[in-house]
Amino acid sequence: MSPIPRPHAAPLLALVLLAACAPPQTVSREAHGPEATPPLAEHLDDGTCQARDLRPAIYEHVMGEVQVVQAEIAEDGTVIRPPIYRKAPVPRLVRERAEITFEAPCPEDMTPEFISSVQRALAARGYFSGNVSGRMDAPTSAAVRRYQSERGLESAQLSLETARALGLVAVELPES
Numbered sequence: 210m211s212p213i214p215r216p217h218a219a220p221l222l223a224l225v226l227l228a229a230c231a232p233p234q235t236v237s238r239e240a241h242g243p244e245a246t247p248p249l250a251e252h253l254d255d256g257t258c259q260a261r262d263l264r265p266a267i268y269e270h271v272m273g274e275v276q277v278v279q280a281e282i283a284e285d286g287t288v289i290r291p292p293i294y295r296k297a298p299v300p301r302l303v304r305e306r307a308e309i310t311f312e313a314p315c316p317e318d319m320t321p322e323f324i325s326s327v328q329r330a331l332a333a334r335g336y337f338s339g340n341v342s343g344r345m346d347a348p349t350s351a352a353v354r355r356y357q358s359e360r361g362l363e364s365a366q367l368s369l370e371t372a373r374a375l376g377l378v379a380v381e382l383p384e385s
C-alpha cells in the first residue's frame with residue numbers, strides 16, 4: 210500500500226523545521242513594560258515604606274484514589290455499576306497562596322551605591338557570588354531571597370529588617 214499523496218506536506222514540513230530552528234523566546238516582567246513590574250515599596254502616611262509580595266502555594270503529591278469510570282445510576286437511583294477507582298498520586302495543599310507585606314527601604318533609598326552595598330554584604334556572608342553591579346538583577350534578588358528565607362521571609366524584595374541585619378541601615382535604639 211502506497212502512502213496517499215499530500216501536496217501541502219513539503220511546505221508544512223519546511224515551516225515546522227524553521228520554527229524548530231528559531232531561537233527560544235523568553236518572557237519576563239520587563240518585556241511587558243513598567244506597568245507589569247510592581248513597585249518595590251510604596252510610601253505610607255507615617256513616612257515609612259511597605260513592600261508587597263506573593264507567597265506561592267505549596268502542593269505535595271500523596272497517594273490517593275482517582276475515579277477512572279463514573280458510576281452508572283438508573284433513573285430510580287439504584288446503582289447499576291459502581292464507580293471504578295485506581296491509586297494515583299494526587300496533589301495536596303500544604304500551604305495556601307498569600308500576599309505578604311513588610312517594611313522595606315523606600316524606592317529613593319535603593320540607589321546603585323546602596324544596592325552595591327547589599328551585594329557586597331551578601332557576598333561577605335556567602336549568599337551572593339555575582340559581580341557587584343549596583344542593580345537589583347536576578348542573581349542579587351536570588352541572594353536576597355535565600356538570605357531572607359532562612360530568616361522566615363520568603364521574598365526576593367529586600368526588607369528593612371534584612372537591610373538592618375546586614376548593617377546597611379541604622380538600627381533604631383529605644384530611648385532611655
